[in-house]
Amino acid sequence: MADKVELLLDAKSVLGEGALWHAKTQTLYWVDILESLLHIYDPATGRDRAINVGEHVGTVVVRKSGGVMLALKRGFASLDLKTEKVTLIADPEKRADNRFNDGKCDPAGRFWAGTLSYKDTPESGALYRLDKDLTVHRMVEKISCSNGIVWSSDNKTMYYIDSFTMRVDAFDFDVETGNVSNRRTVITAEKGMGFPDGMAIDAEDKLWVAHWDGSSVRRWDPKTGKLLRTIDIPATRVTSCAFGGPKLDKLYVTSATTGLDEATRKRFPTAGGLFLVDPGVTGVLSPEFAG
Numbered sequence: 001m002a003d004k005v006e007l008l009l010d011a012k013s014v015l016g017e018g019a020l021w022h023a024k025t026q027t028l029y030w031v032d033i034l035e036s037l038l039h040i041y042d043p044a045t046g047r048d049r050a051i052n053v054g055e056h057v058g059t060v061v062v063r064k065s066g067g068v069m070l071a072l073k074r075g076f077a078s079l080d081l082k083t084e085k086v087t088l089i090a091d092p093e094k095r096a097d098n099r100f101n102d103g104k105c106d107p108a109g110r111f112w113a114g115t116l117s118y119k120d121t122p123e124s125g126a127l128y129r130l131d132k133d134l135t136v137h138r139m140v141e142k143i144s145c146s147n148g149i150v151w152s153s154d155n156k157t158m159y160y161i162d163s164f165t166m167r168v169d170a171f172d173f174d175v176e177t178g179n180v181s182n183r184r185t186v187i188t189a190e191k192g193m194g195f196p197d198g199m200a201i202d203a204e205d206k207l208w209v210a211h212w213d214g215s216s217v218r219r220w221d222p223k224t225g226k227l228l229r230t231i232d233i234p235a236t237r238v239t240s241c242a243f244g245g246p247k248l249d250k251l252y253v254t255s256a257t258t259g260l261d262e263a264t265r266k267r268f269p270t271a272g273g274l275f276l277v278d279p280g281v282t283g284v285l286s287p288e289f290a291g
């Protein structure tokens with residue numbers, strides 16, 4: 001039997017991404033990268049607030065001291081949600097042909113986000129870490145399409161997706177220093193599954209991966225590399241997912257319409273929407289930026 005998938009918002013987003021649950025306000029933060037929009041969706045009212053942040057925005061994380069942090073085209077920035085003022089913090093690449101993409105915070109509150117090429121040039125991006133003192137560190141080289149990133153519940157492993165590789169890789173993670181080492185592949189998606197994109201982790205340390213051109217969110221076991229479950233989403237380009245709700249037992253899913261031809265748009269009229277599914281497990285909250 002097919003899983004029940006609810007269309008929350010027929011957003012027709014160009015490149016919906018970066019789903020993140022904000023527990024304090026019980027709202028879902030997400031972005032439309034190519035429309036330069038930060039969205040805040042309130043499931044209690046069904047209303048969605050969209051804030052234009054002035055340039056392409058790869059992801060959003062909550063900032064402990066107030067407001068949110070963004071990974072903009074030009075680098076790390078903060079946003080005051082009251083005034084909607086954007087303040088640039090650091091642009092580690094300073095190149096027009098790259099932009100920042102997906103990212104999240106580690107268990108110590110450092111903000112990790114990586115880059116990709118607008119021209120799909122392989123290995124021209126990198127993965128960066130913004131520490132709470134606002135210094136930037138270039139952590140992983142030769143990234144093609146920086147995407148999902150999560151940490152295990154014991155804080156010892158970082159899972160990371162460079163979409164073009166079709167893999168999820170693991171690193172040993174040192175929560176004290178923020179250093180990573182011992183990169184290895186833990187999951188390899190087959191061609192027909194679509195590119196691994198955004199990712200969330202559940203309370204059993206299993207990975208939930210959005211599959212671009214795979215019309216699905218899939219649950220994977222990073223210990224065995226095995227596929228545990230597939231939930232079909234009525235959108236081909238499924239981009240990110242986040243656990244939310246008062247019990248963290250709902251899964252919010254974003255999607256994209258960018259690059260879809262007419263026939264595919266007809267086949268998937270809800271492409272670009274924001275969806276809700278019942279994952280049957282609870283997730284964990286994504287940490288806030290500590291700076």
Ligand code: ZN
Pocket residue numbers: 017101102146147148197198239240
């Ligand atoms: Zn992504």
